[in-house]
Amino acid sequence: MEPIIIEGTPKTPSVKFDASEGIFEIKGRSIPENSVEFYKPLNEWLDNYMQIPLDKTVVNIRLEYFNTSSSKCILDVFKRLEAIHKSKHDVEINWFYEEDDEDMLEAGEDYDSIIKVPFKMIEIVE
Amino acid sequence: MSFDLENLVSDLDIRGAVLYFKGNVDSEIINKALDLVEGKLLATRETPRIRKKVYNVLVESLQNLYHHADLVPRGYHASRPDRYGLVVMEKLGKGYRVTTCNFVSAVHVRELEEKLTRINRSSPDEIKELYKEILNHQEITEKGLGGLGLLDIARKTGHRIDFRFRKYDNNNTAFRLTALVATE
Numbered sequence: 001m002e003p004i005i006i007e008g009t010p011k012t013p014s015v016k017f018d019a020s021e022g023i024f025e026i027k028g029r030s031i032p033e034n035s036v037e038f039y040k041p042l043n044e045w046l047d048n049y050m051q052i053p054l055d056k057t058v059v060n061i062r063l064e065y066f067n068t069s070s071s072k073c074i075l076d077v078f079k080r081l082e083a084i085h086k087s088k089h090d091v092e093i094n095w096f097y098e099e100d101d102e103d104m105l106e107a108g109e110d111y112d113s114i115i116k117v118p119f120k121m122i123e124i125v126e
Numbered sequence: 127m128s129f130d131l132e133n134l135v136s137d138l139d140i141r142g143a144v145l146y147f148k149g150n151v152d153s154e155i156i157n158k159a160l161d162l163v164e165g166k167l168l169a170t171r172e173t174p175r176i177r178k179k180v181y182n183v184l185v186e187s188l189q190n191l192y193h194h195a196d197l198v199p200r201g202y203h204a205s206r207p208d209r210y211g212l213v214v215m216e217k218l219g220k221g222y223r224v225t226t227c228n229f230v231s232a233v234h235v236r237e238l239e240e241k242l243t244r245i246n247r248s249s250p251d252e253i254k255e256l257y258k259e260i261l262n263h264q265e266i267t268e269k270g271l272g273g274l275g276l277l278d279i280a281r282k283t284g285h286r287i288d289f290r291f292r293k294y295d296n297n298n299t300a301f302r303l304t305a306l307v308a309t310e
Contacts, residue, residue: 031185033153033192067185068274072266100175114262
């Protein structure tokens with residue numbers, strides 16, 4: 001599978017999904033007006049990856065900001081990862097949040113309570 | 127004197143505002159407003175925690191206008207009828223106040239009022255659970271998720287959302303929404 005590599009913009013995150021390494025990363029800001037348009041190709045790529053996942057997939061989410069329309073799209077990403085986890089493959093989600101950013105920590109905890117995949121909350125100390 | 131959305135913010139300090147905009151809230155205007163406010167916030171001594179909260183509330187407020195402002199009434203002066211609104215952000219002693227105004231079709235007023243009343247009557251834990259419920263079970267549309275933006279503003283501010291309606295004509299109502307990010 002060809003990896004997905006997208007440069008970040010002031011409103012959309014950088015993305016690196018590499019099926020050969022099993023390491024996926026979403027980083028930066030996700031505040032576009034139309035999040036569905038941005039996340040659709042990512043979720044389609046994951047639909048293909050789900051057919052032949054690696055034994056272990058690690059997902060790093062390092063978001064500075066995200067809007068509510070992105071929150072649903074990110075949940076859709078996680079639901080695909082949950083399906084991979086259910087098919088007896090290791091999946092680990094690392095949710096990074098900046099020191100004192102309790103809102104970002106809470107957002108990660110929201111997902112952790114919805115998605116049945118091991119979540120690790122990682123505080124970034126400046 | 128004819129009605130203008132500015133009539134709804136006559137009690138605010140518009141001239142001293144961090145941000146003031148009235149017009150069509152398109153993607154480019156949102157970018158400019160966010161850039162401007164981010165720059166101004168960085169020049170303050172606010173903690174990253176407060177800066178982020180203010181920025182987040184502003185994002186949701188502007189995108190609420192972008193997605194949910196109904197068309198301006200016929201006869202009301204606007205360069206384009208869609209996505210028309212007014213946004214004011216002020217720095218007060220107690221925090222940052224973000225106010226948006228827009229038109230709402232009369233048929234949508236009751237639903238919006240009920241949504242906001244429910245949010246304001248809910249405890250922080252209830253708001254959190256409602257947020258997760260909508261996030262997990264509602265389908266997303268091109269306008270986003272029903273009411274999630276308002277719930278997010280309520281969660282991030284921890285304050286009740288102030289709102290008021292003013293009838294414009296039989297089919298249109300002017301709507302004002304105010305959120306406060308406290309710095310104390």
